[in-house]
Amino acid sequence: MKNLLLFLLKNYFIFLFLFLEGISFLLFFQYNDFQKSAFVGATRSATSFLQDNFSGFRSYFHLRIENDMLSYENARLRNELTRLGSTELKPGLVVDTVSRIAYEYIPSRVITSSVNRQYNYLTVNKGRKQGIYPDMAAISESGAVGIVIAVSDNYSTLIPIVNRNFRLSARLKKNKFFGIIEWEGRSPEFVSFKEIPVHIEIEPGDSVVTSGFSAVFPEGIMVGTVESVNNTGGNFHEIKVKLSTDYRTLYHVNLIRFSFKTELEELENRTKND
Amino acid sequence: MIRIYIRNILRFFAVILIQVLLLDNIQLGGYLNPYFYVIFIVLLPFETPKWFLLCLAFLLGLSVDLFNGTPGMHAAATVFMALVRPFVLNNFSPRDGYEAGTFPRIHYYGIEWFAKYTLILVLAHHFFLFFLEIFSFSDLFFTLGKIILSTILTSLIIVLSQFFIYRK
Numbered sequence: 001m002k003n004l005l006l007f008l009l010k011n012y013f014i015f016l017f018l019f020l021e022g023i024s025f026l027l028f029f030q031y032n033d034f035q036k037s038a039f040v041g042a043t044r045s046a047t048s049f050l051q052d053n054f055s056g057f058r059s060y061f062h063l064r065i066e067n068d069m070l071s072y073e074n075a076r077l078r079n080e081l082t083r084l085g086s087t088e089l090k091p092g093l094v095v096d097t098v099s100r101i102a103y104e105y106i107p108s109r110v111i112t113s114s115v116n117r118q119y120n121y122l123t124v125n126k127g128r129k130q131g132i133y134p135d136m137a138a139i140s141e142s143g144a145v146g147i148v149i150a151v152s153d154n155y156s157t158l159i160p161i162v163n164r165n166f167r168l169s170a171r172l173k174k175n176k177f178f179g180i181i182e183w184e185g186r187s188p189e190f191v192s193f194k195e196i197p198v199h200i201e202i203e204p205g206d207s208v209v210t211s212g213f214s215a216v217f218p219e220g221i222m223v224g225t226v227e228s229v230n231n232t233g234g235n236f237h238e239i240k241v242k243l244s245t246d247y248r249t250l251y252h253v254n255l256i257r258f259s260f261k262t263e264l265e266e267l268e269n270r271t272k273n274d
Numbered sequence: 275m276i277r278i279y280i281r282n283i284l285r286f287f288a289v290i291l292i293q294v295l296l297l298d299n300i301q302l303g304g305y306l307n308p309y310f311y312v313i314f315i316v317l318l319p320f321e322t323p324k325w326f327l328l329c330l331a332f333l334l335g336l337s338v339d340l341f342n343g344t345p346g347m348h349a350a351a352t353v354f355m356a357l358v359r360p361f362v363l364n365n366f367s368p369r370d371g372y373e374a375g376t377f378p379r380i381h382y383y384g385i386e387w388f389a390k391y392t393l394i395l396v397l398a399h400h401f402f403l404f405f406l407e408i409f410s411f412s413d414l415f416f417t418l419g420k421i422i423l424s425t426i427l428t429s430l431i432i433v434l435s436q437f438f439i440y441r442k
Contacts, residue, residue, distance in 0.1 A: 013324045013360075020332045020353045027339075027346030028406065114298060114342075116307045118407050121343055157343075185408065186416065 065249050069141050103218050104257040106130065111155070115162055115188035115247045122146060122158040124253060132156045135216055137256040143222035143244035144168065144210055145253050156255075161223075162188045162247055169214060170223050173207035175200065181208070181223060181241065188247050190227060193239040200237070202229050208241050215264045218256065278319060286334065289314045294341040306420075308428045309348075311338055312399050315355055316392055316432060317379065320372045324360060331356035344407075351403035358398040366391055380436050392432050397425045 008015060108126040126132050128151045138145040138158050146160035159166055162183050170193065171178035179195040193208060206226040212219025222244045230238040258264075293311040315331055322330075335349030342348065363378070366387060376382040378391065400421050408417050 013328070013357075016325050016328050017353060017357045020328055021350055024332070024335070024346040024350035024353060028344075028350060029346075112298070114307075117342075117344075119344065185413075 066251050073141050104259065105254040106132065106257060107252060107254050110251055110253060113160075113247060113250060118164050118185045120160055120163050120188075120247075122160050122250070122253075123155055124158060124255070125155060126255060127151050127154040127156050129153050131257065132255055135261075136258075137217045137221075138253045139217075139221055139256060140245050140250055140253050142246070143224065144217060145245055145247075145250065147216055148255065158253075160247060161191060161243060161245070168217070168223070169211040170208050171211040172196070172200070172202065173209050173220075178211045178213070179239075189242055191224065191241050191243060193226070193241045194236065196237045196239060198231060198235060198237055202226060202237060202239065204228055215258055215261050218258070282314075282318065285314055285317065286330075290334070290337050290341075293338060298342070306424055306427055308424065308431050309396075309399065309403070310428060310431050310435075312352065312355060312396060312428070313432045313435065315352065315359060316395055317377065319377055320363065327356045327359065328353060347406055348403065350406060351399050354402045355395055355399040359395060362391060362394050380433075385433070388436070389429070389433055393425065393429045396429045396432070397421070400425045400428065 106126060108124040108130075111123045111125055113122040114120045122138075122145070124138070132148060132151050134148050134151060136148040138148065144161065146158040146163075146166065148156050149159045150157045161168060161181065164183060164185050166181075166183060168181040169178060170181045177196055177200050179193050181191050181193055183191045196202065204226050208223045208226065210217040210219060210221040210223060224241040224243040224245075227240045227242045230240075232238060289311040293309070297308055297310055311334065314334055315327070318327065318330070331352040332349050335352030336346075338348040338352075339345055363372075368383070373382075378388070380388045404417055404421050404424070
């Protein structure tokens with residue numbers, strides 16, 4: 001016993017090292033993906049207050065691009081307005097008062113984001129008090145961004161497409177064949193588009209949009225354009241897609257509230273239980 | 275003596291804030307992110323007890339983890355770096371050992387010594403960190419490239435920072 005104690009004491013450095021590494025690894029592996037997002041959510045609410053106050057100067061890095069995008073968006077909306085204004089409502093037309101607006105957009109600002117890790121996250125400055133709940137979709141002016149995974153009172157954490165845990169059901173715009181968008185953990189500009197069979201003709205430049213199969217993303221939101229197509233002899237194409245959203249300059253995102261979400265989920269659950 | 279404690283405590287918080295508020299927001303080419311916060315371990319006094327070194331490294335790593343949402347990842351890498359430090363210091367020590375009252379800084383031991391010492395510690399940290407993050411050997415060359423480039427960048431920033439915030 002004495003010898004054992006002496007041995008431990010003599011090599012305490014290495015044992016303390018192993019002990020601390022043990023704790024670190026336990027933390028690292030104990031959190032599976034879901035718990036990890038909960039951890040992120042819980043700690044983010046504490047840390048994002050601090051980061052929110054510092055994100056002001058971050059915004060200066062992207063002012064120019066942001067301006068261009070806003071003026072572009074402005075022009076697009078102005079066009080829409082004139083188009084709507086010119087369509088006359090005929091008197092006596094029955095107005096449908098039953099259906100509500102299915103999708104509602106809530107603008108928010110990115111406080112923190114990362115693109116160079118394997119598991120990237122975004123934090124935005126809208127939370128539970130502003131009506132944000134988990135599983136809401138987020139889009140930018142240029143396309144799909146990610147999904148809300150955790151909310152605190154005033155902030156929420158998003159899992160972007162550029163996270164290794166992210167999967168998105170998407171389809172080709174031209175012929176509606178659908179597949180899965182996945183990020184391989186390399187450049188934040190490119191993702192791979194999987195499960196498109198080889199007999200489908202696909203060319204660089206084709207648009208990829210969301211499929212709308214889940215109740216999260218509305219249908220037809222831009223994801224990106226096909227950059228290159230490879231065939232390695234398998235049953236599926238190997239497609240590289242250039243994302244339309246540039247995560248490195250992302251500053252404004254719109255969160256999408258889907259009004260019929262509970263209704264749709266209830267319906268799906270009913271059929272699942274049978 | 276008290277001044278050394280206070281200086282290191284302040285540095286502990288300063289490097290975390292610099293890391294999470296500034297450096298984590300600046301993305302260079304999308305691939306690189308300098309993990310400057312390890313400078314805290316680099317600059318600790320020679321006389322720091324080994325057990326204390328490990329505990330400090332663990333705390334430092336865990337604090338960065340809290341901000342990044344990666345429980346345990348930075349902690350594991352920083353503790354590994356702290357393990358390596360005494361061995362590196364032993365190997366690089368001048369013929370008659372480190373003088374009392376000196377610190378591991380350019381001012382005392384020269385830029386060549388400091389650069390070598392920093393490079394090896396940072397390499398140990400980044401090697402551990404990036405393999406833990408990717409957690410596979412499938413993209414070996416991609417990971418190695420990332421490790422080497424990031425190590426050079428982090429070390430460069432640490433060495434340069436010595437010229438900007440220079441105090442005896």
